[in-house]
Amino acid sequence: MTFRDLIGQQQVKELLSDSIRTGRVGQAYLFNGPEGIGRRTMALCFAEALTCEHGGPLPCGSCRPCILNRSGTNPDIIWIRAKEGRSTVGVEDVRSVQEEISTAPRFGKYKIILFEHAEKMTVQAQNALLKTLEEPPPYIIMILISSNSGALLDTVKSRSVRIDFKRYTDEEIVCAFERAHGGGGTDRHILCEYADGIIGRALLMADSAQYENLCRRILECLGALRDGGGAALCDMEELLAEYAPQKEILFFTLYSVFRDLALSARYGEEIPLQNVPAAGEIRKLSEKIGYHDAMDCIGRIGSAWRLIGQNVNYRLAADALAIRIQEVIHHG
Structure with missing residues (x-):
C-alpha cells in the first residue's frame, strides 16, 4: 500500500511525501491520534517508501526491499511491541533494538524502527530511548505510534516531529x-x-444484520429487565459478556437504543430514529421506560464506558451496568 492508496489525511500525506522528495526526513516522528484513525497504516506506508531503493514518496514495487515489504519480511523495518501477555513496553524491549540501531540497513538508505502503542512504554523504557533520540545514527528513523501522547515524557515528545491525525469526514x-x-x-x-x-x-460494521440482531436482543433484554426478575438480569449480563470482544459496537448500540427510546418518549413519531428496523419495538418500549429513565441510562452507559477505558475489568463494569439499568427502568 502507498500514500496514493490511502483515503483522507491529505495534510499528513503531503508532509511526509515532501520530506522524502526534498530529502529532509526527520529522525523521529510521533504519530498521534485515536485507535483506528490510520496511524499504523500511514507509518507503514512511510516506512516502505523510505526503504525503497529508488527513492521518492511512491515505492517502485520491484526492488528487493519493496518485494520484502509486500511479505512483511524486510529486515530494515522493525516493530517494537509489548510482549505477549504484557500490557507495557519495558526497558528490555527498548534495549533489544540497540543492536539493530547500531548496525546499518541491509538494503537501502534507512532503517525504520516503529513503536506500536508507544504510550505503553514505561517511564524507564522512555528514558532508555532518550539517548537514541538525542543522537541517532543518520540512517535510523523512529516512528512512535501513540493514542495518548500525554503518557509520553516531554523530553521524548520534544525530540520528535509530532503529527496529529484528524478525524475523517x-x-x-x-x-x-x-x-x-x-x-x-x-x-x-x-x-x-x-x-x-x-x-x-x-470497518468493524461489515455485517448490518448482526447489528440489527444485537439491537433487537438489547430491546428484548430491556423489556424483560423492566418487568424485573433475576433471570432477566442474567440474560442482560450474558449478552454484555458475549460481546466483550466487540465492546465498541455493543456500547454504541446500547447508546443508540437508549437515544432512540429517549427521543421517542419525548417527541413520539415526530422525530426519526437511528434504528429504523426496530422502530416499532422502540416506540412501544419508550412508552414504558420514559424520557428521564432513558436519559439516566445513557449517562450510566457513558460512565461504564469511561471505566472500561481506564482498564477497569470489563466483566465487572458490564455486570454493574446491567444492574444499574435494571434499577433505573424496573417498575414492579
Whole structure:
C-alpha cells in the first residue's frame, strides 16, 4: 500500500511525501491520534517508501526491499511491541533494538524502527530511548505510534516531529467502508454515527444484520429487565459478556437504543430514529421506560464506558451496568 492508496489525511500525506522528495526526513516522528484513525497504516506506508531503493514518496514495487515489504519480511523495518501477555513496553524491549540501531540497513538508505502503542512504554523504557533520540545514527528513523501522547515524557515528545491525525469526514468513512466491504447492506447514517470520524471503527460494521440482531436482543433484554426478575438480569449480563470482544459496537448500540427510546418518549413519531428496523419495538418500549429513565441510562452507559477505558475489568463494569439499568427502568 502507498500514500496514493490511502483515503483522507491529505495534510499528513503531503508532509511526509515532501520530506522524502526534498530529502529532509526527520529522525523521529510521533504519530498521534485515536485507535483506528490510520496511524499504523500511514507509518507503514512511510516506512516502505523510505526503504525503497529508488527513492521518492511512491515505492517502485520491484526492488528487493519493496518485494520484502509486500511479505512483511524486510529486515530494515522493525516493530517494537509489548510482549505477549504484557500490557507495557519495558526497558528490555527498548534495549533489544540497540543492536539493530547500531548496525546499518541491509538494503537501502534507512532503517525504520516503529513503536506500536508507544504510550505503553514505561517511564524507564522512555528514558532508555532518550539517548537514541538525542543522537541517532543518520540512517535510523523512529516512528512512535501513540493514542495518548500525554503518557509520553516531554523530553521524548520534544525530540520528535509530532503529527496529529484528524478525524475523517462522513464521505471518507463511507468511501473506506465501501472499498473494503462493498456498498450494500449497511445504514450509512448509523455507520457514520458509530465511526465518529474513525475509519477503523467503521470497518468493524461489515455485517448490518448482526447489528440489527444485537439491537433487537438489547430491546428484548430491556423489556424483560423492566418487568424485573433475576433471570432477566442474567440474560442482560450474558449478552454484555458475549460481546466483550466487540465492546465498541455493543456500547454504541446500547447508546443508540437508549437515544432512540429517549427521543421517542419525548417527541413520539415526530422525530426519526437511528434504528429504523426496530422502530416499532422502540416506540412501544419508550412508552414504558420514559424520557428521564432513558436519559439516566445513557449517562450510566457513558460512565461504564469511561471505566472500561481506564482498564477497569470489563466483566465487572458490564455486570454493574446491567444492574444499574435494571434499577433505573424496573417498575414492579
